[in-house]
Amino acid sequence: MKEKPVTLNDIAAKLNITPVTVSKALRNHPDISPKTTKLVKKTAAELGYLPNIIARNLAARKSNTIGVVLPKIEHSFFASIIESIYDIAEENGYEVILTISQEDNEREKRQIQTLLAMKVDGIIISISEKTRDTSIFELVKRRGVPLIFIDRIPDMENINKVAVDDRGGAFKATEHAIKIGYRKIGHFAGYTNINIGRERYLGFKDAMKKHKIKINPQWVIEGDYSEKHGYNSFMKLYKEKNLPDFIFTATYPIALGIYAAAAEVGLKIPDDLDLICFGNAKAIELLSPPLSCVDQSTQLISQHCMSILLENIIKGEEFKPKSVLIETDLIIRGTCVKYNRAK
Amino acid sequence: MKEKPVTLNDIAAKLNITPVTVSKALRNHPDISPKTTKLVKKTAAELGYLPNIIARNLAARKSNTIGVVLPKIEHSFFASIIESIYDIAEENGYEVILTISQEDNEREKRQIQTLLAMKVDGIIISISEKTRDTSIFELVKRRGVPLIFIDRIPDMENINKVAVDDRGGAFKATEHAIKIGYRKIGHFAGYTNINIGRERYLGFKDAMKKHKIKINPQWVIEGDYSEKHGYNSFMKLYKEKNLPDFIFTATYPIALGIYAAAAEVGLKIPDDLDLICFGNAKAIELLSPPLSCVDQSTQLISQHCMSILLENIIKGEEFKPKSVLIETDLIIRGTCVKYNRAK
DNA sequence: CTGAAAGCGCTAACAT
DNA sequence: ATGTTAGCGCTTTCAG
Numbered sequence: 109m110k111e112k113p114v115t116l117n118d119i120a121a122k123l124n125i126t127p128v129t130v131s132k133a134l135r136n137h138p139d140i141s142p143k144t145t146k147l148v149k150k151t152a153a154e155l156g157y158l159p160n161i162i163a164r165n166l167a168a169r170k171s172n173t174i175g176v177v178l179p180k181i182e183h184s185f186f187a188s189i190i191e192s193i194y195d196i197a198e199e200n201g202y203e204v205i206l207t208i209s210q211e212d213n214e215r216e217k218r219q220i221q222t223l224l225a226m227k228v229d230g231i232i233i234s235i236s237e238k239t240r241d242t243s244i245f246e247l248v249k250r251r252g253v254p255l256i257f258i259d260r261i262p263d264m265e266n267i268n269k270v271a272v273d274d275r276g277g278a279f280k281a282t283e284h285a286i287k288i289g290y291r292k293i294g295h296f297a298g299y300t301n302i303n304i305g306r307e308r309y310l311g312f313k314d315a316m317k318k319h320k321i322k323i324n325p326q327w328v329i330e331g332d333y334s335e336k337h338g339y340n341s342f343m344k345l346y347k348e349k350n351l352p353d354f355i356f357t358a359t360y361p362i363a364l365g366i367y368a369a370a371a372e373v374g375l376k377i378p379d380d381l382d383l384i385c386f387g388n389a390k391a392i393e394l395l396s397p398p399l400s401c402v403d404q405s406t407q408l409i410s411q412h413c414m415s416i417l418l419e420n421i422i423k424g425e426e427f428k429p430k431s432v433l434i435e436t437d438l439i440i441r442g443t444c445v446k447y448n449r450a451k
Numbered sequence: 452m453k454e455k456p457v458t459l460n461d462i463a464a465k466l467n468i469t470p471v472t473v474s475k476a477l478r479n480h481p482d483i484s485p486k487t488t489k490l491v492k493k494t495a496a497e498l499g500y501l502p503n504i505i506a507r508n509l510a511a512r513k514s515n516t517i518g519v520v521l522p523k524i525e526h527s528f529f530a531s532i533i534e535s536i537y538d539i540a541e542e543n544g545y546e547v548i549l550t551i552s553q554e555d556n557e558r559e560k561r562q563i564q565t566l567l568a569m570k571v572d573g574i575i576i577s578i579s580e581k582t583r584d585t586s587i588f589e590l591v592k593r594r595g596v597p598l599i600f601i602d603r604i605p606d607m608e609n610i611n612k613v614a615v616d617d618r619g620g621a622f623k624a625t626e627h628a629i630k631i632g633y634r635k636i637g638h639f640a641g642y643t644n645i646n647i648g649r650e651r652y653l654g655f656k657d658a659m660k661k662h663k664i665k666i667n668p669q670w671v672i673e674g675d676y677s678e679k680h681g682y683n684s685f686m687k688l689y690k691e692k693n694l695p696d697f698i699f700t701a702t703y704p705i706a707l708g709i710y711a712a713a714a715e716v717g718l719k720i721p722d723d724l725d726l727i728c729f730g731n732a733k734a735i736e737l738l739s740p741p742l743s744c745v746d747q748s749t750q751l752i753s754q755h756c757m758s759i760l761l762e763n764i765i766k767g768e769e770f771k772p773k774s775v776l777i778e779t780d781l782i783i784r785g786t787c788v789k790y791n792r793a794k
Numbered sequence: 795c796t797g798a799a800a801g802c803g804c805t806a807a808c809a810t
Numbered sequence: 811a812t813g814t815t816a817g818c819g820c821t822t823t824c825a826g
Contacts, residue, residue, distance in 0.1 A: 160802085
């Protein structure tokens, strides 16, 4: 019933040559004469030969695969990043194995172990919001497996990383709000145990400090990166009748939560409450009003990430860790346009 | 410098037993005494042993991996599906290898070949919008690799599939528009060479026919599933001053394109043009007005899909193909609420 | 309960 | 230019 897969041996037998010759021919090894190579390839195609990648990887001690660990995929930032990673990997002849930690650091750890066990040639990771223990990353390094962090990066020395200029971007956004006239400014922050939450908060602080505006600590609310955080934090302040005029949010889902909450209680954006967020997405472009944001190029992140990782894979031990910082762009749409609280 | 990975042999040597015993102990084989098993596991942990999955798979002729081929990932429908697939796979001890065809049928074909070459235990696929040739799927079947199609399904006999009741859902949406009073109804369709495009069009037609409304062919525009299709098709009709009162779109990105185009030319939704789309997403819930839609449960799709596939993997040859049809729900939000063209 | 033998399908090094 | 030998690290019979 079930077709037995053809192997190197089958095609060798048919041609009265050895499997080794076939193997080499298939991989365009210069040893083999063009004539034989051609013949072998033709026969392989006829028989519907597909190499057993598992056996190949075992023998070659190389998997031609890179592992990726992302905290989420249902988020346009990560979805977009992984799409380009796949594209670039394919162009360079690599497979990719994606795992999703779901923001769970234990799961993340298990997934990294699995990736090591699968003998991936390199690992790309954006850590979960709960990750604090870096020992697993040290293990990867000790094993000599090239590793690169993107966007969400632990505090470690001598690592490859592609970070976004979170602090600078947050500064730009906050300063823009100040420049158009806002003073009562809040920040719905991400957890500050992780770089992106911390840096975005610092950028916010930098701008406030530069313009000598006192930060109202009640308006700075730390939480996760979700809509829920935005919704709940807004509602809390709303019930306390303690809303600021303007909020800078650490992610776009947080802003989405605010949109939903504001609609629910009948407050108008940007008239009653104005906003800007960190991170771009199709979803916020079509909001009403379209949400302004700090844009981070996922294209650039993926490109730098892959080029560093591939170089590291090729050079191996002698490769010196590289670090790239991606600049951000301020995109002003329907929010954060002008001061709306002329009381 | 680089740590050499510990193997079965290393831990066998240390314990003065054979690798075979170690191998069995690690996998809780009943052969081995609890005492030895415990000792082996302890030592393995101490040495930081990680099994070489490649070698294991080669020897066991089983990869414990399922392959997934999706046309896109930056689309909330697929992102959501793949997230649950990962979760369910993990619960059942399977790895997943995801590939993305980017709606390219050639790439899709290569990816399926790679998956076969990697000896995956099963394959889940949602075909690209261009796929017409089904020979590669026949090959998979001949090779005896369990295969299941989800959502986008080719015309084939005897296959596992989890489809959505596209026709019924499209009917519901269109009929709802008719019931609230619309008569000038258009449909921005997907390519009808693929089931979802075809079925959604048929559902639209069913409803029109049932209510004896003539379909204006100029208002039925076939295209891909993108925003661009929505934008361009809207603009075309707009320029011809030939817009219908109401449009049912085959996907939510198409509707997003219409929102963008309408905003550009200053037409108000739902007053000047009303809409409903097939497929739900966070992004459309927060539009202004929130877009009504036909909702398809990604949860259910993933669950059925995985349970059928896993059963097929276990039963092998004797398994009879299964087919599931997922019902849809009409979600009415800020569009498609009442007839707005009281002229 | 433990081990010895054999091999999964392929590739790398070394001949010829 | 082709073949020989050996082995990647593990698992599966089958013997003891």
